Amino acid sequence: GQNIDQPTEMTATEGAIVQINCTYQTSGFNGLFWYQQHAGEAPTFLSYNVLDGLEEKGRFSSFLSRSKGYSYLLLKELQMKDSASYLCAVMDSNYQLIWGAGTKLIIKP
Amino acid sequence: DVKVTQSSRYLVKRTGEKVFLECVQDMDHENMFWYRQDPGLGLRLIYFSYDVKMKEKGDIPEGYSVSREKKERFSLILESASTNQTSMYLCASSLFEIGGAVGANVLTFGAGSRLTVL
Numbered sequence: 499g500q501n502i503d504q505p506t507e508m509t510a511t512e513g514a515i516v517q518i519n520c521t522y523q524t525s526g527f528n529g530l531f532w533y534q535q536h537a538g539e540a541p542t543f544l545s546y547n548v549l550d551g552l553e554e555k556g557r558f559s560s561f562l563s564r565s566k567g568y569s570y571l572l573l574k575e576l577q578m579k580d581s582a583s584y585l586c587a588v589m590d591s592n593y594q595l596i597w598g599a600g601t602k603l604i605i606k607p
Numbered sequence: 608d609v610k611v612t613q614s615s616r617y618l619v620k621r622t623g624e625k626v627f628l629e630c631v632q633d634m635d636h637e638n639m640f641w642y643r644q645d646p647g648l649g650l651r652l653i654y655f656s657y658d659v660k661m662k663e664k665g666d667i668p669e670g671y672s673v674s675r676e677k678k679e680r681f682s683l684i685l686e687s688a689s690t691n692q693t694s695m696y697l698c699a700s701s702l703f704e705i706g707g708a709v710g711a712n713v714l715t716f717g718a719g720s721r722l723t724v725l
Contacts, residue, residue: 502649529712540611540697540716541650585650589712593703597649 500524502598504586509604510576518571518584518601526591532560532571533585535600541585545571573603581605610634613698613717620724626685628720630698638703639681640714641665641673644695653696656681657703688724696720 503521510516522530529548533541547553547562547569559572573580586598614629632639638657642650642665652665654673662673670692674682681700685692699714 506647531713533714538719540718541714542716543713546713587650593712594652595650595714597651599647599649 500590500596502586502588502596504584504598504601506599507602507604509606510573512576512578512605512607514576515572515574516576516603518573518586518603520569520571520586520598522567522569522586522588522596522598524567524588524590524596527564528589528591528593530560530562530569531587531589531595532569533587535583535585537582544584576605578605578607611698611700611715611717613696613720615720616718618720618722620688620722622689622724624688624724626688626722626724628683628685628696628698628722630681630683630717631679632681632700632715633679634700634715635678636700636702636715637678638701639675640699640701641671641681641683642697642699643667644697644719650697653683685722688722690724692722693724694722696722 501523532544534544535541545560552561557574562569583600583602585600587595611632640655641653651667653671656662656675672684697719698717701714
């Protein structure tokens, strides 16, 4: 079966760095997406990786290792507004998205 | 900005009622999707559509149907609501290109419709 694993909840301090991991087992691979979802709101796109390596976008970076079935989202200089759920999704060989359950990130002052 | 609008943010229905959830997008996207989101579970795809009048079953289509009569509108129908259909329903749209640019496969979501079935 296809599976995406990510931690259920993480806590970090304002101004710090946090890494949210995502491991996957899917039928084929056509890219990995990260979305951010604030409570009660729609998920919004953060990043996309299809090749191995690090993609940096401001305070957020996303890393992919296809051989390990592994990705992480790195958030630097954490702000209170980063408190949200972070969803990892993989596009499989049929171009269907497989979603993780999401990681709830709590930022403390 | 791409906008996906869901007609109702909160609905309360009784078991056995027929429920319509409407979704409209304004960016001429080919693809539209209905997901449900439940605590502790990933987004689960109910139905999707690649074109007008086209529909494909997702992972959990049982108890649901859809309608896409116009490109911009995708409706989710619960013919006879049951308590296990209490959930957050998310509509999304996208372009789609195999091997295309990243933006082509990014989903834009609506704000969600929280349905409670009593």
